[in-house]
Amino acid sequence: MREITFGAAVNEAIAEEMRLDERIIVLGEDVAEAGTPFKVLSGLVEEFGTQRIIDTPISEPGFTGIAVGAAMTGLRPIVDLMFGDFLFLIMDQLCNQAAKTHYMSGGKLNVPMVLRTNMGATRRSAAQHSQSLHALVAHIPGLKVAMPSSAYEAKGLMKTAIRDNNPVVIFEDKLMYNDKAEVPEEEYLINFGEAEILHTGSDITLVATSSMVQQAEMAAKTLAKQNISAEVIDPRTISPLDETTIINSVKKTSHAIVIDEGHQNYGITAEIAARISEKAFYYLDAPVQRFGAMDVPIPFSPALEDLTVPTAQQIHERAVLLLEGKL
Amino acid sequence: MREITFGAAVNEAIAEEMRLDERIIVLGEDVAEAGTPFKVLSGLVEEFGTQRIIDTPISEPGFTGIAVGAAMTGLRPIVDLMFGDFLFLIMDQLCNQAAKTHYMSGGKLNVPMVLRTNMGATRRSAAQHSQSLHALVAHIPGLKVAMPSSAYEAKGLMKTAIRDNNPVVIFEDKLMYNDKAEVPEEEYLINFGEAEILHTGSDITLVATSSMVQQAEMAAKTLAKQNISAEVIDPRTISPLDETTIINSVKKTSHAIVIDEGHQNYGITAEIAARISEKAFYYLDAPVQRFGAMDVPIPFSPALEDLTVPTAQQIHERAVLLLEGKL
């Protein structure tokens, strides 16, 4: 099968859907001629024109609010938020308005919009351009949250997001834009709320999101060399969360580590670990381990930044300790 | 000892500190003559004048940002955010600026400010005036988060917050403003990161925050009638979190329920339950239970709203089931 990059997959998903549905527009800073700073949207303005690929001023709350109103009245906007860190700027429009409109209106008004943004540290971009803030939106009822971990998922989840009648937030890890994976030419969708088991195993379950899936897979490979069989699960969407697949896996393996690049404290590893601990309680042989990013603002210095994010090696080490009963 | 209301306790704390430290100012909407909609700040402007009790325009991001700059340059602002739901508006100034400044500057700049705001549903105020959003800020390194559960705590925690050299967010449950408790005339502070054991017990640990502490205490009383001995723990601050007191309690009781008025999904019950499950793993006789608010926007209708928030009766029921091994 052909291989394309994560960035190209996002681009394809949007282009395909825009060809099918005239109501889809893209709004954001430098999305048109510049194709975004990461060049993920390159070529779209040439095909769809500036009426549908709309460059905005540097007004994140404003254009998010405009997207909410447009979504309520017949368009299906994709909002491009240049950095996930800017989520803090748009929380009101996203969480007080978009997320609640359907409910507050008793089901009369819909807000079919996609917010695509990014996450991920280690690009030496410092504290305001490196955050992974998905936990914040996952906490808000009315929002769906997707975290693709490969080009394949990036395309399938984006297409599903665009067709969803609710506000969906997609976090793309900016370190993965150039990573290639097999992506079919034929159309496919990835259902929300269905986790993917990337690697089956019987000794330990590694639940990982976004780029942490790669780290978990690497750890699983190293573990395999030691005859430890790890099951790697990628939830793909954290809202809705496919609890069943995760719980069933842990019931089988009796051991679990949850890995995510958001801050650990009050982050998504807490939710997933708490659910495992509750629902697989009688099957667990050892305490569920959580491994999120350090609870510090992301430092600029390469000497410090790399220490803040979980790595395959650390996952491997913890897995071994866990299985040895040392955690 | 004299009894005063929760609102009066907050007022006293601010007034006492303002008398001691000229650098303290209060900024917010209708904080001066109106004394805020809940009248908690009544009388302050008469004593301290409009130079220190400052009415602002309806510009939450703006006045929060001004407070950050003022805090960096010698003042110690208390920002009054009329409803906790407006946190969404100020997240950038609070989380990208205030929370990170000390770290990003390598320890050179400080942001000693207090953000006082509220939480709590069942006032028939609907989806944008009823949220309990403390999980969002608890996730951000660099912020301290306090959740007083009584007039006594409201005063002690507020005074500590004002003296802290970091940004502190205090959530006051608006349903509790008229609740009275014993509050000493003499000065006292409540240290951050020290949980309070309100009720000792040996059969089950109920960890509860803010107004849920009252519900947990009521549940504990009912349980006592059935000869079930519940220990009720109020963390008082969720950042920093006094894990030790909680874990030690669960090691003793082997059962735990965590109760909070924030949404359950990806909320603070997840963090606390995950830590208990991990660190008291070998002591637990049953899975840790979480009990947060329902994962729905808060509905207006009284017929629906009351269903969304944990009650003493429900806590009691779950405790019984948990101890009977049915959960």
Added chain:
Amino acid sequence: MTDKKDNRESYLQMFKQMVRIRAFEEQANQLYLSAKMPGLTHMYVGQEAVAVGICEALTPNDKITSTHRGHGHCVAKGADFKQMFCELLGKEEGYCRGKGGSMHIADQANGNLGANAIVGGSAGIATGAALSAKQLGSNEVSVCFFGDGALGQGLLYETMNMAALWKLPVIYACENNLYGEYTKVEEMAAGDLMARATGFGIESFEVDGQDVLAVNNLTQELVERARKGHGPFFILLNTYRYYGHHVGDINREYYRSKEEEMLWRKERDPITNFTQLLVEKKISTPEELKSIEREIETEAEEAVHYALDAAWPDASEVDMHVFASN
């Protein structure tokens, strides 16, 4: 520009709509005073000419966004009393099945995209509706209602800028009732209020918000121009709220005087003055107008009774409508 509405029918319609708003609000206030209303609510009384003058220049397909003080906009855009009272009381038959309440009442069928409990929070929504209109070629116009207090919200400036850049058919209707909660507008807003919009290249107008004809004439003209692609526009409507910030705000002397309140009620009441005009111009008679008023009052009373007796939403509704189905 006055030709369109310069006839008996449309004048009486404006009269009726203003009276409807006032009748609705008096009932809502009574519901509060008699402790039958869950929570609080914000009365629109005094500002009727703004909502009616503007909404009578719109078609049902044109969109509006409203505020915490939104009953007036909702009635003016064509809403039904029964469904409104049901919503205010949290009943299943309410416009939002009781889930929204006073601060979130929406009436999609008549183009009301909803009240909003975030001051200024709907600036994006109204502007987005105008983007839809332009993009979909619907020829619709949208109106964003907001108070003077909302001039403090940065979102408004961000969205006005984009509306101006993209020439969107949106009208920003700023109801300056002189106060935001308990604070005077001049303590909240520096500079000239009109310049807040002209600074973004938006053509701006000031109008007496107590004069329904003036408001309507201006709006008709602007709506027509907006449909032709000449928008956006900004209107500053000078008006006054007779009651407190919300129904519980009874003692107001610390922030505004009784004399000021009396002056507006006596000399600048939009309904009284319009009544006088209708009679003077021989468009109607005092008797006819009185009987319209009585009819509307009766309708309002009946609607209140209906709503008081109506059913609560079933408990199973609590987690419905979190997500729309696909």
Added chain:
Amino acid sequence: MTDKKDNRESYLQMFKQMVRIRAFEEQANQLYLSAKMPGLTHMYVGQEAVAVGICEALTPNDKITSTHRGHGHCVAKGADFKQMFCELLGKEEGYCRGKGGSMHIADQANGNLGANAIVGGSAGIATGAALSAKQLGSNEVSVCFFGDGALGQGLLYETMNMAALWKLPVIYACENNLYGEYTKVEEMAAGDLMARATGFGIESFEVDGQDVLAVNNLTQELVERARKGHGPFFILLNTYRYYGHHVGDINREYYRSKEEEMLWRKERDPITNFTQLLVEKKISTPEELKSIEREIETEAEEAVHYALDAAWPDASEVDMHVFASN
């Protein structure tokens, strides 16, 4: 108003400071091109007269807030090359112990409250510093530097409004370099840029941002007035960035022409033109100026070498400074 700086010493100081900025930036660019720089950075080259003209009108106690394109402001406010390069390279001896980097460089001792990676994100901070100055009676002034792109951020309007209401000693310095990233200012900002501030009752001025004397004279006057309580003020400074949006933005023809770039570099360069003036007015000689330049270039080179050899922060620093001690 030109008297204050109308002397050899201050003219040469402005010249030096502009040359220092340029020398710093050329080294920074080289560090990027030679892959020694972690991450990206935004060059200030071309805009030197803005930072220098303004900062030379300030005392070290006066505060500034800066932007993602902040090296110029930092140098102009008196920062040291070595600590700056150490910061850019993430070294322990950097101004922020390597934790901030280019986009967060701060120099508290010289009154620089920090660069900011959120466009417009420091509008509140600068205004807050002015509130402190007023409240504490320090007689300090603060300057908020921001680009034309930041005019899109609502926060700016919210804070300008409060500054105007409260008469705070803050100067909003809008560096209009014609682009925000890859988009022209006229595609991002509707209306007249000056009116964005006058709309909030703020006295506003436009000045040639390539003319260091014009900038300095105006700023001196406004600083003096601000200290007397006549602020806030807004200055629109027309200028140009010679390089791309960031160091990696090499192919720029799709959004701006080489001719335009050449025109600014050749005809409007702030250093070339000021050099000419200094020579023409016999304040200095070409030789003297050249030798100043060479000295500064050497200092910059040495600082770079120093920084390249400097130590990384110890791993133990990673969780230090999350909270200040009490």
